[in-house]
Amino acid sequence: MFEGYTLAELGSIFAMQGFAGLILFSVFVLMALGLAIIFGQMGVINMAHGEFLILGAYITYFTSNFFLNYIPALFSAYFFVAMALAFVGAGALGMLVEWSMIRHLYRRPLDTLLATWGLSLILQQFYRSVFGAREVGVELPQWLIGSLPVTDVIEVPINGLFVMALTLMITTAVGVLMYRSRWGKQVRAVMQNRVMAGAVGIDTERVDRYTFGIGCGIAGVAGSAFTMVGSTGPTSGQLYIVDTFLVVVFGGAQSLLGTIASAFVISQAQSTMEFFLSGSMAKVLTLLTVVGILMLRPQGLFVLKVRR
Amino acid sequence: MRSGNIFLRRNEVVFLVVLAALLLVVFPMALDGFRLNLVGKYLTYAFVALGLVLCWGNAGILSLGQGIFFGLGGYCMAMFLKLEASSPEATAIQSTPGIPDFMDWNQITELPFFWLPFHSLALTILAILVVPAAFAWIIGVAMFKRRVGGVYFAIITQAIAAILTILIIGQQGYTGGINGITDLRTLKGWDIRTDFAKEVLYFVTVALLLGCLLAAQFVRRSKYGRILVAIRDKEDRVRFSGYDVSNFKIFIFCFASVLAAIGGAMFTLQVGFMSPSFVGIVPSIEMVIYCAVGGRLSLFGAVYGTLFVNYAKTIFSESFPELWLFAMGALFIGVVMAFPNGLAGLWQVHVQPLFDRWTAFRPGARPIAPAAAPAERRT
Numbered sequence: 001m002f003e004g005y006t007l008a009e010l011g012s013i014f015a016m017q018g019f020a021g022l023i024l025f026s027v028f029v030l031m032a033l034g035l036a037i038i039f040g041q042m043g044v045i046n047m048a049h050g051e052f053l054i055l056g057a058y059i060t061y062f063t064s065n066f067f068l069n070y071i072p073a074l075f076s077a078y079f080f081v082a083m084a085l086a087f088v089g090a091g092a093l094g095m096l097v098e099w100s101m102i103r104h105l106y107r108r109p110l111d112t113l114l115a116t117w118g119l120s121l122i123l124q125q126f127y128r129s130v131f132g133a134r135e136v137g138v139e140l141p142q143w144l145i146g147s148l149p150v151t152d153v154i155e156v157p158i159n160g161l162f163v164m165a166l167t168l169m170i171t172t173a174v175g176v177l178m179y180r181s182r183w184g185k186q187v188r189a190v191m192q193n194r195v196m197a198g199a200v201g202i203d204t205e206r207v208d209r210y211t212f213g214i215g216c217g218i219a220g221v222a223g224s225a226f227t228m229v230g231s232t233g234p235t236s237g238q239l240y241i242v243d244t245f246l247v248v249v250f251g252g253a254q255s256l257l258g259t260i261a262s263a264f265v266i267s268q269a270q271s272t273m274e275f276f277l278s279g280s281m282a283k284v285l286t287l288l289t290v291v292g293i294l295m296l297r298p299q300g301l302f303v304l305k306v307r308r
Numbered sequence: 309m310r311s312g313n314i315f316l317r318r319n320e321v322v323f324l325v326v327l328a329a330l331l332l333v334v335f336p337m338a339l340d341g342f343r344l345n346l347v348g349k350y351l352t353y354a355f356v357a358l359g360l361v362l363c364w365g366n367a368g369i370l371s372l373g374q375g376i377f378f379g380l381g382g383y384c385m386a387m388f389l390k391l392e393a394s395s396p397e398a399t400a401i402q403s404t405p406g407i408p409d410f411m412d413w414n415q416i417t418e419l420p421f422f423w424l425p426f427h428s429l430a431l432t433i434l435a436i437l438v439v440p441a442a443f444a445w446i447i448g449v450a451m452f453k454r455r456v457g458g459v460y461f462a463i464i465t466q467a468i469a470a471i472l473t474i475l476i477i478g479q480q481g482y483t484g485g486i487n488g489i490t491d492l493r494t495l496k497g498w499d500i501r502t503d504f505a506k507e508v509l510y511f512v513t514v515a516l517l518l519g520c521l522l523a524a525q526f527v528r529r530s531k532y533g534r535i536l537v538a539i540r541d542k543e544d545r546v547r548f549s550g551y552d553v554s555n556f557k558i559f560i561f562c563f564a565s566v567l568a569a570i571g572g573a574m575f576t577l578q579v580g581f582m583s584p585s586f587v588g589i590v591p592s593i594e595m596v597i598y599c600a601v602g603g604r605l606s607l608f609g610a611v612y613g614t615l616f617v618n619y620a621k622t623i624f625s626e627s628f629p630e631l632w633l634f635a636m637g638a639l640f641i642g643v644v645m646a647f648p649n650g651l652a653g654l655w656q657v658h659v660q661p662l663f664d665r666w667t668a669f670r671p672g673a674r675p676i677a678p679a680a681a682p683a684e685r686r687t
Contacts, residue, residue: 045459104645109459110370111644114600117593118640125633242470242589245463280478287471291464295450298460 013275015154021271023160023229026167028263030222031240032247033174033256038215039245040253041191042208044102045113048120049244050237052094052216055123056086056223057232058131064138064227076141083224090220095213102212103205120238127234137231144228159228166225174218175256187211191254243287250290251300258302266290315529319663323608324518331514341503348510348578350618351517353378355571357599357610358517358524359564364596365604366528367560368540369457373447373465374568374595376472377440379587381569383476383483384439386582387423388432389492389500409491414481423482429496436573437566444565448558455554457543466589473588488583492576500577513574517611520567524607527563536560597636600643603652612651 005013031053038046063082067075097119105112140159147157178184189197190207198204226232247266251258266286273282294300316324335347356374364370396406404417411419425431447468451461476483484490492500499505527533538546539553547553576582585591594617602613617639624632647653 043459045462101641101645108648110462111648113370113372113459113462114593114596115641115644118637118644120637121633121640122637125630125637129630242463242467246467249460249463278478280474284471284475284478287467287474291467291471294460294464295454295456298451298454298456 012154014272017272017275018268019154019156019160021268022164024271025264025267026163027222027226027229027240028244028247028267029167029171029260030225031219031244032251032259032263033171034215034218034222035244035248036251036253036256036259037174037178037187037218038212039248040255040259041187042106042211042215043109043191044106044212045109045116045245046215047113047117047241048097048123049216049219050239050241051120051123051127052090052219052237053223053226053240054127054232054234054237055090055093056220057227057236058127058136058223059086059089059220060224060227061136061138061232068139076143079141079224079228083221086220086224087217090223091213091217094216094219095209097216098209098212103208106208124234124238131234133234135231135233135236138227140228163225163228170218170221171260177214178256183207183210246287246290246294249300250294252302253300255300255302258300262301315526319660320525320608324521327521327608327611328514328518331517332511336507336510341506344510345506345578346622347615348506348513349575350615351510351513351611352571352575352578353595353598353618354517354611354614355520355574356568356595357602357614358520358607359567360596360599361602361604361607361610362524362527362536362560362567363564364599365606366533366540367536367557369557369561370462370596371465371561371564372462372589372592372596373469374564375587375589375592376465376469377444377565377568378572378575378591378595379472379476379582379584380440380443381436381572382576382582382586383489383572384426384432384435384569385573385576386489386492387426388429389495389576390489391423391426392495393491393493408484408489410484410487410489411481416481420482436569440565440569441562444562445558448561449554452554452557452561457557466592469587469589469592473584476584476587484583486584488581488585490581490583492580495577501580506578509574509578513578516570516574520570521607521611524563524567527560528607532556532559597640597643599650600648601639601650603650603655605649606652609650609652609655616651 031049034052035046035049038044038049060079060082063085064075064078067078067081097116101115101119102112105115144159144162147155148161149155178187186197186202186207189200190202190204190211194204197207223232230236243266247263248259250266251260251262269289270282270286273285277285331351336344339347356378359377360371360374390408394406394408399405399407399409399412402409402412404412407416407419425435447465451457451464456464476488477486479485494500500509535546535551535556539551539556543553572582572586575586598614598617599610600613601617602611603609620635620639621632624635643650649656
């Protein structure tokens with residue numbers, strides 16, 4: 001598959017595809033972070049995760065329109081407001097869902113899958129009825145348009161760089177929250193041994209609710225960032241949900257580091273192969289490889305050693 | 309329980325007679341040709357639901373990839389019918405006559421090798437049974453021998469369903485792509501598009517379904533079936549008792565896949581085409597909901613659940629298309645939250661006691677306690 005390319009051409013192809021892969025990587029990481037918290041830490045299979053992402057994207061879309069129409073002077077900064085709103089909106093919905101559905105199902109993880117799938121159908125139809133079936137895209141502020149030339153043949157788009165920087169920030173924040181804060185310690189205690197955590201005085205119900213809310217909130221922020229690189233419609237969330245679950249499982253469900261590593265491997269493999277094969281074959285090969293490796297190593301790449 | 313070994317309990321004989329009468333007498337008399345064909349189509353999904361009762365309800369293995377096997381069975385049948393419809397005379401206008409039309413459009417000039425066995429009906433029927441079983445065996449061995457189970461199994465089967473859909477859509481020249489294999493006409497010279505043929509196919513479907521139901525019932529009632537329940541409830545204890553748990557799981561998964569494939573083949577015959585939209589994630593999860601609504605522990609419930617959900621779907625999408633997804637979502641949530649044992653569970657709790665008292669042969673016969681919901685461990 002490499003015939004007909006010179007070495008220099010191959011180099012820039014890999015660089016360009018590698019960069020495109022980094023954007024895909026950012027999307028995967030942002031989606032998978034929330035899922036790694038909800039699925040990896042709580043054991044809840046949230047099939048509606050994609051719809052929380054779309055909620056964030058719609059919130060961003062409306063915020064940008066609001067700024068454009070009422071306070072155009074501040075338009076270049078709308079995104080940061082939108083991101084905060086998306087976090088709060090998706091997080092609040094997540095907490096509501098946890099309170100009304102998920103908390104009754106903690107002992108039946110497979111049933112959370114069915115219930116949240118039902119929720120995702122309802123949310124999709126809700127988006128379609130309220131916002132229309134058409135895909136929407138946001139107008140980017142001036143400073144995000146354009147691209148930086150690195151060499152003669154390689155150019156990197158600024159919005160891609162921005163999304164990557166954002167991913168880095170959010171990932172760091174989640175890492176600090178989970179591994180350095182008192183709250184993160186409580187979350188990990190509850191997830192590793194619920195009964196014992198309750199016995200030492202941690203309010204496990206409250207921890208569950210906030211954990212689920214924060215996982216969904218991160219999905220909302222991911223959706224917000226997603227509008228920078230693509231358009232969103234009512235069913236866009238579903239496109240990514242299987243990939244995201246594979247990312248989380250492949251990385252080892254309880255390890256945030258594993259999630260990031262597997263998102264990197266999958267996105268790079270996919271984007272590099274896409275150049276040489278058709279997009280669908282690249283996807284088939286990537287997914288098959290991941291499934292194959294998972295059969296050899298069911299616990300994923302990074303295993304947290306816990307005595308159960 | 310005294311009658312534990314009997315293949316069909318007294319109640320179940322009654323259920324079977326009622327179901328057979330409903331499908332073989334009431335529906336054909338009450339419905340016109342179009343509606344009857346529609347019921348026939350629903351019933352092909354019931355094969356999948358039967359398999360899911362065994363696999364999920366009895367053995368605790370939730371497969372989100374039953375669409376794979378439904379599709380494999382359906383595609384095997386469609387390939388046979390397509391080859392028959394693409395005789396050199398019928399395809400004389402193509403640049404290479406004698407191959408299916410979509411291959412001609414995709415500049416393929418020779419029939420691919422894996423299409424060759426489908427010239428023969430006997431080999432096709434064999435393929436409908438063997439290909440899905442072999443595929444399920446490979447997945448089962450790879451997963452259960454490594455002790456992958458529960459949630460992880462569900463996610464991986466889902467990913468495989470996604471892979472297969474992408475593959476079918478991507479390899480347009482060999483599979484017909486997103487349109488699938490269409491324009492199927494005859495089965496051994498017998499036109500399957502006439503009203504009479506559709507009626508015959510309906511009765512064949514019902515007969516096969518009742519046969520599969522009895523076979524599934526036999527598996528459930530056997531000693532093997534009881535070991536499966538033990539595996540579902542306490543896998544480690546069964547393993548420590550000296551059973552090779554994985555072989556039991558592999559067998560039931562293969563069995564369920566063959567049931568799904570038979571359903572897929574009958575679907576193709578009755579509907580006249582097969583496409584990747586019956587293979588992927590969404591149909592696979594919908595098939596799980598048929599089983600869940602009917603009751604994951606009851607074979608009869610699975611058939612009624614399939615009929616009920618599909619009938620509701622048809623009604624809703626005819627009159628209020630935008631409400632259907634809301635209704636479907638609410639159904640998912642309602643079944644899981646409010647009545648996890650589905651219609652069959654409601655029957656057992658509310659109707660069965662009355663029924664038992666009414667039909668009791670022995671005075672003072674105690675009603676049978678409803679079966680408990682499968683206990684899933686938190687993983």
